[in-house]
Amino acid sequence: MAMTMTGEVALSASRETVWVKLNDPAVLKACIPGCETLDKTSDTGFSAVVKLKIGPVSATFKGSVELSDLDPPNGYRISGQGEGGVAGFAKGGATVRLLPPAEGNDGCILSYDVEANVGGKIAQLGARLIDGVAKKTADQFFNNFAEAVKAG
Amino acid sequence: MSGTGIGARVLRKEDFRFITGKGQFTDDVNRYGQAHAVFLRSPHAHAEILGIKLDAARAMPGVIDIFTGDDLAADKIGGLICGWMIHSKDGTPMKAGAHPALAQGKVRYVGDHVAVIIAETQAQARDAMERIVVDYKVLKPGVSMADAVKSGAPVLHEVAPDNTVYNWALGDEAATQAAFAKAAHVTKLDLVNNRLVPNPMEPRAAVGDWDSGQDAFTLYTTSQNPHVARLVLSAFIGIAPEHKLRVIAPDVGGGFGSKIFIYAEETVCVWAAKKIGRPVKWVADRTEAFLSDAHGRDHVTHAEMALDASGKILGLRVKTQANLGAYLSTFSSSVPTYLYAPLLSGQYDIPAIYVEVDGLYTNTAPVDAYRGAGRPEATFVIERMVEVAAREVKQDPAEFRRRNFVRQFPHQTPVIMCYDAGDYDAALTKALEMSDYKNIGARKAESAKKGLLRGIGFSAYIEACGIAPSAAVGSLGAGVGLWESAEVRVNPVGTVEILTGSHSHGQGHETTFAQLVSERLGISIDNVSIVHGDTDKVQMGMGTYGSRSGAVGMSAISKALDKIEAKAKKVAGFVLEASPDDIEFKDGKFSVRGTDKEIDFASVALQAYIAHKFNGQELEPGLKESAFWDPTNFTFPAGVHICELEIDPATGVTRIDRWTAVDDFGNVINPMIVEGQVHGGIAQGVGQALLEGAVYDSSGQLVTASYMDYSMPRAGDLPSYDVGMTQTACPSNPLGIKGCGEAGAIAAPPAVMNAITDAIGHEGIAMPATPLALWRAIQKTAPRAAAE
Numbered sequence: 001m002a003m004t005m006t007g008e009v010a011l012s013a014s015r016e017t018v019w020v021k022l023n024d025p026a027v028l029k030a031c032i033p034g035c036e037t038l039d040k041t042s043d044t045g046f047s048a049v050v051k052l053k054i055g056p057v058s059a060t061f062k063g064s065v066e067l068s069d070l071d072p073p074n075g076y077r078i079s080g081q082g083e084g085g086v087a088g089f090a091k092g093g094a095t096v097r098l099l100p101p102a103e104g105n106d107g108c109i110l111s112y113d114v115e116a117n118v119g120g121k122i123a124q125l126g127a128r129l130i131d132g133v134a135k136k137t138a139d140q141f142f143n144n145f146a147e148a149v150k151a152g
Numbered sequence: 153m154s155g156t157g158i159g160a161r162v163l164r165k166e167d168f169r170f171i172t173g174k175g176q177f178t179d180d181v182n183r184y185g186q187a188h189a190v191f192l193r194s195p196h197a198h199a200e201i202l203g204i205k206l207d208a209a210r211a212m213p214g215v216i217d218i219f220t221g222d223d224l225a226a227d228k229i230g231g232l233i234c235g236w237m238i239h240s241k242d243g244t245p246m247k248a249g250a251h252p253a254l255a256q257g258k259v260r261y262v263g264d265h266v267a268v269i270i271a272e273t274q275a276q277a278r279d280a281m282e283r284i285v286v287d288y289k290v291l292k293p294g295v296s297m298a299d300a301v302k303s304g305a306p307v308l309h310e311v312a313p314d315n316t317v318y319n320w321a322l323g324d325e326a327a328t329q330a331a332f333a334k335a336a337h338v339t340k341l342d343l344v345n346n347r348l349v350p351n352p353m354e355p356r357a358a359v360g361d362w363d364s365g366q367d368a369f370t371l372y373t374t375s376q377n378p379h380v381a382r383l384v385l386s387a388f389i390g391i392a393p394e395h396k397l398r399v400i401a402p403d404v405g406g407g408f409g410s411k412i413f414i415y416a417e418e419t420v421c422v423w424a425a426k427k428i429g430r431p432v433k434w435v436a437d438r439t440e441a442f443l444s445d446a447h448g449r450d451h452v453t454h455a456e457m458a459l460d461a462s463g464k465i466l467g468l469r470v471k472t473q474a475n476l477g478a479y480l481s482t483f484s485s486s487v488p489t490y491l492y493a494p495l496l497s498g499q500y501d502i503p504a505i506y507v508e509v510d511g512l513y514t515n516t517a518p519v520d521a522y523r524g525a526g527r528p529e530a531t532f533v534i535e536r537m538v539e540v541a542a543r544e545v546k547q548d549p550a551e552f553r554r555r556n557f558v559r560q561f562p563h564q565t566p567v568i569m570c571y572d573a574g575d576y577d578a579a580l581t582k583a584l585e586m587s588d589y590k591n592i593g594a595r596k597a598e599s600a601k602k603g604l605l606r607g608i609g610f611s612a613y614i615e616a617c618g619i620a621p622s623a624a625v626g627s628l629g630a631g632v633g634l635w636e637s638a639e640v641r642v643n644p645v646g647t648v649e650i651l652t653g654s655h656s657h658g659q660g661h662e663t664t665f666a667q668l669v670s671e672r673l674g675i676s677i678d679n680v681s682i683v684h685g686d687t688d689k690v691q692m693g694m695g696t697y698g699s700r701s702g703a704v705g706m707s708a709i710s711k712a713l714d715k716i717e718a719k720a721k722k723v724a725g726f727v728l729e730a731s732p733d734d735i736e737f738k739d740g741k742f743s744v745r746g747t748d749k750e751i752d753f754a755s756v757a758l759q760a761y762i763a764h765k766f767n768g769q770e771l772e773p774g775l776k777e778s779a780f781w782d783p784t785n786f787t788f789p790a791g792v793h794i795c796e797l798e799i800d801p802a803t804g805v806t807r808i809d810r811w812t813a814v815d816d817f818g819n820v821i822n823p824m825i826v827e828g829q830v831h832g833g834i835a836q837g838v839g840q841a842l843l844e845g846a847v848y849d850s851s852g853q854l855v856t857a858s859y860m861d862y863s864m865p866r867a868g869d870l871p872s873y874d875v876g877m878t879q880t881a882c883p884s885n886p887l888g889i890k891g892c893g894e895a896g897a898i899a900a901p902p903a904v905m906n907a908i909t910d911a912i913g914h915e916g917i918a919m920p921a922t923p924l925a926l927w928r929a930i931q932k933t934a935p936r937a938a939a940e
Binding site: 001002083085086088089117118119120121123124125127128 | 443
């Protein structure tokens with residue numbers, strides 16, 4: 001089953017600073033909720049282990065994360081897919097754009113456009129919960145990221 | 153007379169053990185040294201399997217072995233079969249894709265079986281399952297029937313490049329066209345028969361066992377027909393020859409059709425028992441049941457009915473797409489064809505009918521028989537059609553039906569069936585009285601005052617039960633005969649064991665079959681036991697489905713009892729020193745006609761076994777007889793159900809206010825059990841109409857895979873039923889029985905939907921008519937004013 005989310009957050013640093021953090025595996029690992037490992041496998045690829053709980057289903061997803069459409073410092077596309085064993089699978093991606101700040105403000109605006117797809121037990125048992133979990137997970141990520149940016 | 157014979161309202165003998173928790177179900181079977189199996193299922197609706205990595209899983213604690221489709225293939229274990237051959241209208245045979253018990257190279261629905269993990273405990277097997285890595289190449293799925301038939305749609309099976317199993321037709325197309333050409337009015341309707349999950353209380357389970365000393369297998373399984381399971385597992389799948397395979401279906405907690413079929417899990421468990429040299433047990437959890445039990449219904453239909461100026465039906469044409477899922481389940485091909493189209497004449501004298509059915513593959517669970525199997529789908533079409541036709545020509549729906557009823561029997565319909573007996577007027581008249589139809593206008597006005605929409609809906613259903621004459625179904629493509637067997641064993645003390653090929657999984661056979669014996673032999677039902685569900689005890693049988701156990705199973709018992717009576721008369725003749733021709737048998741006593749010499753049944757039984765009074769060369773000792781009964785026709789239970797309900801237009805919530813059911817089941821053995829069957833059937837039919845629906849999203853994920861998302865009817869959703877009966881004896885079996893197991897589920901959905909559409913004033917609502925769907929339908933078109 002598929003779902004989409006969009007949103008934006010105001011960040012306190014310049015686009016150039018944010019861009020560096022968006023490409024830093026350590027920052028991403030700290031910000032992705034439930035991320036246990038995130039290891040660089042190529043210039044734009046990572047392998048990841050993420051633990052997620054959706055309603056009654058708790059699963060560890062092992063998969064890959066790929067960065068594409070790199071356009072520093074304007075944005076990129078981050079996409080990933082993971083197998084959660086019997087819990088099913090999750091895959092999805094987000095188009096992330098860094099926009100100039102509103103007039104009179106510093107920093108920049110990060111906008112995101114996420115689409116995600118899950119299957120297997122997560123879809124069977126969590127259909128009603130999944131939108132909420134996905135939104136919460138995305139919110140957490142971008143809030144964490146905003147905090148990371150603020151922390152410098 | 154013992155008071156427990158035919159027609160007695162005796163309490164069910166089996167209920168003591170069921171309500172005290174003493175039943176012995178498959179999950180209660182635990183064999184020494186037993187291991188536990190779990191199945192890794194596909195999370196994808198459609199994917200190629202590029203590889204399966206098992207090493208990490210094999211290293212997990214407690215794991216005994218893991219098998220995949222390759223292991224089954226290496227052992228030359230065949231795929232699951234579909235046992236009813238359907239030919240397309242161009243004469244080509246149906247296109248049955250291979251159905252391996254464990255996937256070989258490809259998965260075709262979410263829940264498809266990829267591997268089996270066998271471990272010391274179920275928990276260890278589940279933990280190990282987490283470590284299996286399957287490399288899937290995900291393919292685009294065809295989830296809805298509309299998707300599956302689009303050009304360029306993903307192909308499920310190479311044998312069916314257009315995902316079409318068959319394009320089948322029945323009836324006279326030219327005659328039907330001619331009927332429409334002279335029609336004064338044509339009613340047209342598009343109908344969806346929603347997909348259902350069967351939901352028996354007990355999920356499926358299996359224990360496979362292998363005796364290394366005898367090289368013989370035993371399978372304990374949740375089956376409605378253990379002999380058919382043995383036949384298929386032996387002759388087609390190749391587990392073992394029949395004399396080396398015993399199948400036991402112990403207490404089974406409901407089936408509704410879903411336990412007729414031979415599934416992957418029991419096949420794998422019994423095969424794996426020999427592979428690992430230990431018994432193998434599998435018990436489905438509820439979500440597995442949602443994913444992998446064969447689903448029911450799922451038709452999309454366009455129907456047209458031609459009427460003359462007086463409202464007489466001239467012809468009917470129907471075009472149906474039937475979703476068969478990703479593989480052909482055991483009897484799936486017959487359900488939307490020969491179990492569906494021959495019932496489209498309903499209770500009506502329709503001169504011309506033409507039906508076309510396309511059976512389609514989709515990336516969803518297999519679809520097969522579910523309570524009513526084809527007949528609910530047919531009844532939904534014809535009963536929605538006549539209701540809408542009556543509305544369009546502004547005739548009272550009851551009178552419109554009456555005008556078109558079949559009145560002379562036998563009646564040959566244009567779609568195979570020959571109705572042998574019935575009185576449709578009588579049922580309608582009684583139902584109208586019981587439901588106080590004449591005051592419906594006043595009740596609608598009362599509801600309107602409260603701001604509620606009241607509607608009334610009819611369903612004058614007919615079904616074909618007691619399946620079925622073997623030669624007839626053979627000519628239609630069935631791979632088996634549909635007779636039934638019975639053996640009557642009289643013990644020396646006069647108690648009786650009945651061995652039957654029917655299988656009880658909620659029907660109450662232990663009571664009703666004993667009532668027949670009580671009636672015939674004049675003994676109490678307490679002196680009768682019913683033995684069923686074990687292929688080592690009962691030689692052969694065809695099982696229980698299609699409301700066949702009374703009409704066919706009991707007829708076999710009756711035939712065997714005829715033989716018992718004839719033999720017992722011979723014994724009594726020797727004892728009473730009279731010719732068997734002069735022996736009368738009545739109320740459990742044998743007497744010499746015109747004398748006061750008599751002997752009771754138990755004494756005759758003893759004499760038959762001690763064999764002191766006759767020469768064992770002239771008359772064989774003992775009292776044991778068997779019989780096979782092959783019916784001469786289907787039976788045709790019919791009746792009228794009337795649903796009256798109120799809808800709150802502000803919330804879309806429906807409350808069923810009254811339910812009148814008048815059924816003609818022929819002769820009735822136990823009215824209490826029959827009424828219980830009617831109650832349960834209506835509950836399932838109301839569930840289909842108002843609540844239930846299996847939903848796959850566009851990627852093929854089953855999003856209604858638990859009771860959080862699949863709504864079953866609860867007591868509060870249902871009214872107190874008003875059940876009545878009419879009776880015309882069935883001429884095609886010695887007991888005059890027609891069968892009652894499916895009637896409610898067949899009758900109810902159109903009764904509910906006719907009432908709802910009466911209430912809201914238009915036809916734009918599909919099942920399930922949930923509060924949200926109804927609220928939207930009410931917003932879409934302003935309801936017509938309630939009757940003043």
